[in-house]
Amino acid sequence: MMPFGAGPSRPPRHAWKRNPVFQFLASLRLAVILLSVLIVVSIAGTIFESKFDADTARIWFYEAPWFHLWLLFLAANLVCSAFMRYPWKRHHTGFLLTHLGIIVVMIGAVIGWVWGIEGTMTIFKGSPPDNSLVLQKRQLTVRDPDARRAVTMHLGRGPLRVRNGDPVAIWNTPSGWNIEAVASSDRVLGTFEPTPAAGGKAAVRVRLQTKAMGQTIDRWLLAGDRDHARLDLGLITVDLVAPGANAPLAGAPNRAIIFAQEDGALRAEIITGGRRAAEAPLAVGTPVATGWNDWSIEAVQTIASAQPGFRFEELAADRKPSAGQPLIEGLQIRMTRGEQTITQWVGAGWRVVFPTGAFPLEVSYGWEVHRLPFGLVLKDFVVERNEGTDEPASFRSDLAMVLPDGTTAATGSCSMNQPANYPQAFWRSLTGLTYKISQASWNPNDLSQSSVQILRDPGWLAKWVGSLILCAGLVTMFALRRPATGSPKKTAAAAADKKDAVPTLS
Amino acid sequence: MKNTILLVLLLLAPAAKAEKASVDLSPWEEIVVQDSGRRKPMGSFGHEALVKISGRDPVVLSDDSKMDGTEFAFANFYATRDFTREPVVLVSYRPLVEKLGLDTTRKRFSGKELAGAPALIELAQEAAALRQTGQPVPRLNAEAQSVISRLQLLKGLGDMSAFAIFPPPPGAANGAAWLSIEQMPVAYPPETAGPLLTSLRDANTAARKGDGDEFAAALRSLVDGLRELNPAAYPSKDITARELSYNRTKPFDKAMWLFASAVALLAFGSRHGWRRWPQRAGVAVTAAGLAFMLWGLLQRVLIAGRAPVTNMYESVIWVAMGTVVFGLIFFAVYRHRLMLIAALPVSFLALLLVRSLPVAMPSRLDPLVPVLRDNFWLTVHVLTITLSYAAFALALGFGHVVLWRYIRQPATADAVRPLHEWLYRMMFVGLILLAAGTILGGVWANYSWGRFWGWDPKETWAFIALLMYVVAIHGKMAGWWGDFGIAVAAVVNFAGIIMAWYGVNYVLGAGLHSYGFGVGGEGYVLAFLAAEAAYVGLAVIRHRSAQQATLTAA
Incomplete structure (x- = not known):
């Protein structure tokens, strides 16, 4: 049949x-x-x-x-x-x-x-056009600024794994460094630590201390940084403000605002219970009493011009990260030249500078980036909620597509189930010869950002x-099915006519 | 000041009367509550709250009396009982009961008993911490979290904060939160708030006196007063009445019993003689059951304003309906009652399943998560996929009928051509719908997630189920198995459908279709699979021995 x-x-x-x-x-x-x-x-x-x-x-x-x-x-x-x-x-x-x-x-x-091409992009309200699409493909790049050369390992979708402790060779640099990956981990913890760089912002390592409660908080702040310009302890906030910039308006009732000066000196304004209490210079290494119980504030270290950076380390398997500290994947990179050995962790998504000399080598581990022919601007991000709740009902990103010469080529909105296209002709969305921009995810804690997924699928x-x-x-x-033995309808009817020749339950 | 006094009066009123309200509570059901992102009548609110807290409606109280959702809401609002001492909070996961050191013969405990188990909060906090860092949450912790949320709801009912029955004043933002009795006097002046509170107090007094007329009058004036607060935000009487009539009718229960009766009638029926009458009656009863299902699904669409297949409860009901519809279509074409005898028990079991699992497959009409909203392709995709499940469910039922022949008369079963042809056609209908539905899913995913196909577990399992039926058909063409193999495949391959439908969401719990995830029901599904395996095994043994006999005879 x-x-x-x-x-x-x-x-x-x-x-x-x-x-x-x-x-x-x-x-x-x-x-x-x-x-x-x-x-x-x-x-x-x-x-x-x-x-x-x-x-x-x-x-x-x-x-x-x-x-x-x-x-x-x-x-x-x-x-x-x-x-x-x-x-x-x-x-x-x-x-x-x-x-x-x-x-x-x-x-x-x-x-x-x-x-x-398929990738994601996180865009921020008020930021300049962004055209770097992050692809789901990992890569490892080592840059030798002295030789003006760089090598990139394309790793595909998965992370680089170091198995059984066998190091993975990466590059022998012209300057004689042998670079290998010696360990890989999914439990890498990044601690914010700005690195000195020309054209950056002021950075201060702040220490808050209370002897009565036996608590010490030690953290780097970087002026103007989206995530690290403020130390927020709930009841206490400390802000670092770049020269000429304004301090953020809102803060905890007890707050300290550190103003970096043009000459590299620091000045601290102390607010107690919402009222301005004191203003004094903050000298490096000298703790200042704040007047909030016995809390003192100290600038431990400063960098006049710094860029964001992280110091990475692997968290032991039996230790739990503290709240709000995400564990990421990373590689432990070893550089050897003669007697010299430098070993450091590099977290995925970051670039780490290895102190190899006057022109330090840089290792970046992360995702491949595709440059789109246009930049994306987030004009607005709207979240509608289910009535009487905080649960989102829908999201919408209002976008502008900006060409390299700065002209806005198109505008559009994408929301869940309604992507935006660029270029927008109908035949392009039929053939897939367009960049389709879909609403991918959002950050409930920051409504000035939005993550979109961008796909160009000629297939x-x-x-x-x-x-x-x-x-x-x-x-x-x-x-058109032709059953083997005549029409089933006729056969069935014929069978049924013979007093239920197709019996039911026996 | 006046408000505060009224409030105190209202709250002190109960005098711990531990008996049920002696009046008809239907006027009480008409008060509208805003809850879980939706405005709903008190009748629905009470039912949903009781099912969420105790996993059933009605619930049995410590004095062995039964209490339904409406009474439960009423008794909480007017504090006629101390619910912290009533064993109403469901702890369904036995290891959790053991871990908390509670009586393992029970499934429901009082708030007081659970408050004495500090491990509960610890487990729930661990779950919250794990969720925050995106790590998988063990079942024990997840169940502890559910118990905590049940306790929170019970507390909200007890202190009246969950009863958001007062609309915000006109001019409030669209979608603004409604107010509880404690918040209301802040938003409204005493001359507005006073009469409403008086009505509430009068209703309580009337209920305690057992005066039904006075009770109804007080609540009618309350609802009128509430509507006047913000007529634009308050749902119309028709909308409330529609939902209450849907609640009271219980259309899917009725359909279930009608289908069971129809099977009995059809089993007696025949095309000829006096036995045509039971057959005709069976078809009529099937149609009546189907009408109830259609009406019920239509009401759900009208109440919620969306397609009727957005959670497990609705999809099971949709499949149960689709199975009967396909059964009737095949009956109309081939004129044999076996079509309905195969379809109705499957439908009956599906309806019985959702009825028995109100916690794992809740019937709530909650708002949709963003990804499921406003999309033509989504609606078409889900309806097509679930219709394919229905066609395969019919093939499953019919597969049983065919295998029954192999069990009873293994020697001659192969010769019954039409049975095998019908079964093949049922499977083919399912195949067409599953292929189309899976592709439509790709079209939707291309809109929503930005790609056509991404090997998401739900996609992959739809693909696997599709291939299982494709292999069954190709294997028969290759001569590796015959009609008997197709009959076995009709039953065995449905396990693939169950996995794609239920398993991905409830067992694997992975992937992008996370809005459908849930827990519970594993016992039922495993029992079903075991019974199917036994049935198929028996058929295989009978078929084999018959083949051996034929060979020996030859």
């Missing part, structure tokens, strides 16, 4: 059909085996994803080379089985359309895989056209 003729069992009329390789590729049994393995592998993939994470499942299964090879094998099987039935008859229509549809979808997937046309062909094929197969 085959829906499309006897197929393989008929003696082949064409010579090429007798080729054993072709016959093997066209066989139904191969199809069943290919599909069964695909089922088992996909099940394993979902279990892996549940036990580990989506990236692990992708690396080992869905995006592994052997998996792609398997799909290619399946595609060959689809094509060969279609040609096996050549010359095609009317009752082959459904079968052929279905197989053609799958092939077209697969072609679309390959086009998207090779020529498509989109093939994907949806192939899908349509596939569905049309299935429906045709169902409609």
Whole structure:
């Protein structure tokens, strides 16, 4: 009872059909085996994803080379089985359309895989146009400023893993440094520590201390930094303000505002219970009493011009991070030259400067960045809430697409389920030859930022056209189905006429 | 000052009368409450709150009396009982009961009993900390968190803060929070607030006297007064009445029992003789059950203003309805009552399942998460996918019928051609819908998540289920198995559908479809799978031995 003729069992009329390789590729049994393995592998993939994470499942299964090879094998099987039935008859229509549809979808997937671009971008209200799209591909770059050279390792989706303590060689620099990755970890903790750099802002290491409660807080502040210009303890805030800038208006009732001066000196304004209490110079290494119980404030160290930076270390497996300290993945990098050895952790998403001499080597570990031909500006971000609650009902990002010469080429909004396109022509959204900007995520604590996902998928046309062909094929197969023994309706009715020859429950 | 006195009067009124209200509470059900992002009548609020706290409605109290959701809300509002001493808080996860050192023979405990178990708060705090850092939360901790949220709701009911029955004054922002009885006197002047509080007090007095007319009159004037506060924000009487009539009708329960009766009638039925009458009656009863389901789903669409398949409860009901619809279509085409005898029990079991699992599959009409809102493709995608589940569910039921033949008459079962042809067609309908639905899901994902296909577990399992049926069909064409194999596949492959539908959300708990996640029901699903395995195993043994016999005879 085959829906499309006897197929393989008929003696082949064409010579090429007798080729054993072709016959093997066209066989139904191969199809069943290919599909069964695909089922088992996909099940394993979902279990892996549940036990580990989506990236692990992708690396080992869905995006592994052997998996792609398997799909290619399946595609060959689809094509060969279609040609096996050549010359095609009317009752082959459904079968052929279905197989053609799958092939077209697969072609679309390959086009998207090779020529498509997919990444995310977090944009901030009031920031200049941003065109750096972060891709889901990791890379490790080492820069040697002296030799004016850099090497980049493209790592694909997964992090670089150092297994069994075998170091991974990265680069022998022209200046004679041998660079290796000696350890990898998912439990890397970054402590904010600005590094001196020309053209930066003032940085101060502040120490707050209370002897009565036996508490000491020691932290770096960087003026003008989005996350690190303020030390916030809830009831106490300390702000660092760059020369000429204004202090933030709001703060805790007890607050200290440190004003960095042009000459590098510091001046502190103390506010107690919301009222201005004192103003005095803050000398490095000299604690100043604040008047809030026995709290004292001290500038431990200053940098006149600094850039944001982190000192990374691995957190031991038995220790828990304190609240608000995210653990990230990272690599421990070792640089050796003769007797000299420098070993440091590098957290994913950051650049770390290694003190190798007058022109220090830099290692950055993170994600590949694709430069879009236009910059994105977040004009507004709107969150609607469910009535009477804080739960979001919808998000919307109002965007402007800005060209390199500064002109605004287009504006648009993207919200959940309603992406924005650039360029905006209708045929472009049909073919996927556009940048589709979707609302991806948001930060409940900061409504002046928004994360969008950007996709350019030239395979989109093939994907949806192939899908349509596939569905049309299935429906045709169902409609043209010829059961082996006459019309089921007639048979059934005939059977039923013989006093329930198709008995129900016996 | 006057308000404060009224408030005190109101709160002191109960005099700890531990009996049920002796008046008809239907006027009380019409008061509108804002809760969980929606305005709903008190009848729904009480039911949802009671189900959330105790996992059932009605609940059994310490004096063995039963109390339903409406009474529960009333008794909390007017403090006619001390609910901190009533064993109403569900702790369904047994290891948690053990961990807290409570009586393991019970599932419900009082607030006082749980307050004596400090481990509960610790476990919940650990869960919150883990969630914040994005780490997986162990079941024990997650359950502790649910218990804490039940206690919080019970406390909110006890101190009346959960009863947001006063709309904000006109001019408040769209979607502003409604006010509880404590907040209301701040927003409204005494001359506005006073009469409302008086009505509330009068209703209480009338209820305690057992004077139903006075009770109804007091609450009617209250609801009128509440509506006058902010007529634009207060839902119209029609909307409230619609939801209350939906609540009272319980259309899906009715459909369930109608389907059960229809099966009994059809089992007696036939195309010929006097037995056509039970058959006709069976079809009519099936149609009546279907009408209840359609009405119920329509009411849910009208109340919530969205497609009826946005959580597990609704999708199970939609599939139960789809199974009967497909059964009726096949019945109309092939004129055989086996179609309905296969469809109705599946539908009955599905409806029984959601009825038995009010916590794992809540019937609440909560607002949608942002990603599920306003999308044509989403609606089409979900409805198509779930219709494919329905077609496969019909094939599952029919697979049982076919396998039954192999169990009873293994020697001749292969010869019954139409049965196998019908089963094949049912599976094919499912295949078309599942393929189309999965692709539509890709189209939607392309809009919402920015990609067509991303090997998300839900996508992958839809793909796996699809392939399982494709393999069944191709294997038969390759000659690896025959009609019997298709019948086995109709039953076995439904496990793939269960995994794609329930397993991804409740067992794996991974991926982007997280808005559908939940816990509970594993016992039922495992029992179902075990029973299916036993049934298929039996059929295989019978089929094998019959084949052996034929070979020996030859």
